[in-house]
Amino acid sequence: MSDFTLSDLEAIIATRATSDDEKSYTRKLKAKGIAYCAKKLGEEGVETALAAVVGGRKELVGESADLIYHLMVVLNVAGIPLDEVMAELKSRTVRTGLEEKASRPAD
Numbered sequence: 001m002s003d004f005t006l007s008d009l010e011a012i013i014a015t016r017a018t019s020d021d022e023k024s025y026t027r028k029l030k031a032k033g034i035a036y037c038a039k040k041l042g043e044e045g046v047e048t049a050l051a052a053v054v055g056g057r058k059e060l061v062g063e064s065a066d067l068i069y070h071l072m073v074v075l076n077v078a079g080i081p082l083d084e085v086m087a088e089l090k091s092r093t094v095r096t097g098l099e100e101k102a103s104r105p106a107d
């Protein structure tokens with residue numbers, strides 16, 4: 001299992017978005033603004049969906065990585081910390097009751 005986390009990616013994107021390295025793709029995306037970043041995210045979403053239906057496993061993994069990267073860039077540009085999204089996901093889990101079930105001792 002990879003030890004690379006979304007938090008790691010969030011930190012890298014935050015650093016690269018404000019770097020003065022002209023080769024940085026993240027910096028280039030951020031400079032173009034939220035509408036451009038959102039358009040790229042949408043394209044990656046479509047490419048990922050297509051890969052799921054007509055692509056192979058390797059293609060789906062690659063497109064999924066592109067999609068997650070572009071989502072993290074959009075969150076950075078929008079000023080939304082990953083933690084806020086994770087809290088939203090967690091609140092949904094609590095509402096389903098699965099969290100309580102997971103912490104109950106096995107029968």
Ligand SMILES: N=c1c2ncn([C@@H]3O[C@H](COP(=O)(O)OP(=O)(O)OP(=O)(O)O)[C@@H](O)[C@H]3O)c2ncn1[C@@H]1O[C@H](COP(=O)(O)O)[C@@H](O)[C@H]1O
Pocket residue numbers: 012013016017023024025026027040065066069
């Ligand atoms: N995970 C990624 C990542 N995934 C995808 N991409 C880039 O996203 C782009 C998407 O492909 P496209 O063909 O749509 O892009 P393009 O046509 O070249 O670009 P556009 O002109 O359309 O914007 C590619 O250029 C990929 O290199 C990424 N670029 C960066 N990262 C991460 O961000 C870090 C910082 O990158 P830099 O900002 O480039 O230093 C890297 O170390 C990685 O961890």
